[in-house]
Amino acid sequence: MLSPVPKSIRFTNCVVYTPWRIEDSVVFTDKVLQVGGSLKADVELDLSGAIVAPAFIDSHVHMSSSAFKLATIDLQGKSKREVLKHLKTAKPAFSGWVYARGWDESFWSKKQYLKPDEIENQNPVLAVRVDGHIGVLNRKAIELAQSMGINVTTDGIVMEHELTRLVSQITKEFDLNEWLLKAQSECLKLGVTTVCDIESDEFLSYYLRSPPKIRVVFSPIGLTKRAWKTGEVITSKLFIGFTKLFADGSIGARTAAVSFGYRDQSGNPTLFYSDSQLESLYKESLSRGMEVMTHAIGDLAVQQVVRVSRKFQNRRLRIEHNELVLPEELEAQEVNLVCGMQPNFLQWSYPGGLYEKRLGEHILSRNNHFKCLLEQGAVVAFGSDSMPLDPVYGIKLALNAPNPKQRLTLKEAIRCYTYNSAYANHLEAQLGSIEVGKTADLVILDSQSLHVLQTYFEGVKVYSTETI
Structure with a gap:
């Protein structure tokens, strides 16, 4: 009984x-x-x-990524030798494909991407980098992807939208529902009871089919034709969040829009939109009742989002990632934005890490200024970006950050992962504080x-x- x-x-x-x-x-x-x-x-x-x-509120996750990490081969934290060993013995589980996620070359000795000929498997293999912006294919997969109309580089790499298209095609017969529920259980083990989940709009069907175990603020990628409004309650644990836009790509994929270029090799550091195009997207989304959250990593992208957001007053607009706020005087202009940031990205902020490798030593003291932004009065809302989805991991990095402009007290770090994240998601009246x-x-x-x-x-x- x-x-x-x-x-x-x-x-x-x-x-x-x-x-x-x-x-x-x-x-x-x-x-x-x-x-x-x-x-x-x-x-x-x-x-x-x-x-x-x-309880923690993760203000930026991709539950599909977390679910696929459970359902596929999770390569995060593994050496290159371990990654290649896993890929060699892996069995196909997705329409005849081997699908793996999470490798990170920035922790390997040579700090180079995987190459097609290194992946020894007779089946087509897609290995997605930890940031989710690029994937590497083996030779078999290159042939199949090209036959599907996917654009693959000469190095066997698929990037950004092309990667999304490929993943959609090879997983379309896979029922992710069971793994999505398992990912939610993992959230509870990590102290997370609420997430802002950023997905394609059709992903909402999973939550309607199986009611979530945690609270989900569902934020569709790009403008949607559905008549959703920010704050709309779908079920007791499911809410509509924001329109997710992208101003640039990622540092790992060398597609973040940085003004000073990439030091290790050429990249594509360009903005995805002009100011007028981005402003038009904001206007359309806001006119439909959807607030906006915009991915901006490079300094050019951050500057653009700040410029465009300034034209829309009395809104709770969000700038996501916000890694390179340069020049530093720009931090004072972010007080009217919600800065959705990832403390776990500090894993790449140490000497010899990804930031230094891609951008140069000068950037080590100029990224992820959580402390400075809080002192300016900005709302810094922590999320994990599912890399990994683990608030305590991120909090520990923030407590021990290599630069005082990044380093937080425990009280500050908890506030960023609780009340500030509740505020970012219009939930501060009910959640985020005791x-x-x-x-x-x-x-x-x-x-x-x-x-x-x-x-x-x-x-x-x-x-x-x-x-x-």
């Missing part, structure tokens, strides 16, 4: 990040009843000094390692380790 759900729970002997102040207890049901104070509850739990914070009357989405973290010990969704424990 199941035990009855307690009417109220009180956490004591803990460090509660609200996240603006620190308290020593919290009482809640499905809502927060008291923070600090002496209110009694039906159940009292001594947390032995653990940290209690609002305040009386707000929804009791909570995460308990080990005070030393910050590992997730428990996750609560609307006051119900949905994940727990054996250590608490």
Whole structure:
């Protein structure tokens, strides 16, 4: 017989990040009843000094990518030798194709992309880089992709839109639904109860077919013909978010629009739109009731999004990634934007890393200025971009960032992954902070390692380790 759900729970002997102040207890049901104070509850739990914070809100994910990582071969964090070994023995699972994701040459000794002849497999193989902007094919796959009308470079690389087309074709018979639900369970293990999921508009059908386990703010890529509006409630856990636009590509693929070019080899550092074209897209989206979030990584793209966004007042417009805000004086102009940024990108900000390899040593002190932006008064909302989807990983990088302009306190980092992300997604009235009357989405973290010990969704424990 199941035990009855307690009417109220009180956490004591803990460090509660609200996240603006620190308290020593919290009482809640499905809502927060008291923070600090002496209110009694039906159940009292001594947390032995653990940290209690609002559950994480990942403001920028691709749940399809997270699901495919579970369903396919996950190459993230693996050496080149390990990657090639996995690809050699892999069996086809997608219309006769081997499909793998997550390799990152910036951590390899020679820091070079995979090459078609290195991938020894008789089946067609698509190996997508960690950033999702490029993929490498083996010889068999090159022939098949070209027969499908996919544009493949002489190096066996498919990029950007062509990669999206190829992935769509080889996975069209695959039912991702089971793996999407597993990815949501993984979110709960990582303390994440809400995500802003950026996908093609037809991806919404997965959430309608199987109601999500977590809250999803669904943001379609590009203008959609559907009559959606930002903030629209589809189900109790499914909301409409933003129109996702792209001003440039990625540093890893050498398609981010940087003014100083690439030092390691030639790239394509150009803007995807003129200012007038981007402004027209903003106008059309906003006229339909959809707010806009725009991918901008290179300094030219960041400058463009700031220029265009300035023409639209009293909106909650978002600039996504925002890695190279140059010149640094531009940071002050981002106070009226929501800066959706990824602390896990700091993995590439160390000497010898991706930023230095692609752009030069001068960029090591000029990327991802979380601290400076917060001090300017900007809203910095953290997300993972599913690289990897793990807030604690990103928070640890922010706490130990190599440059003081990037480095945050724990309180600041938690705020960026909770309240600021709630604000970014128009959910701050219900989520993102531990305040009386707000929804009791909570995460308990080990005070030393910050590992997730428990996750609560609307006051119900949905994940727990054996250590608490």
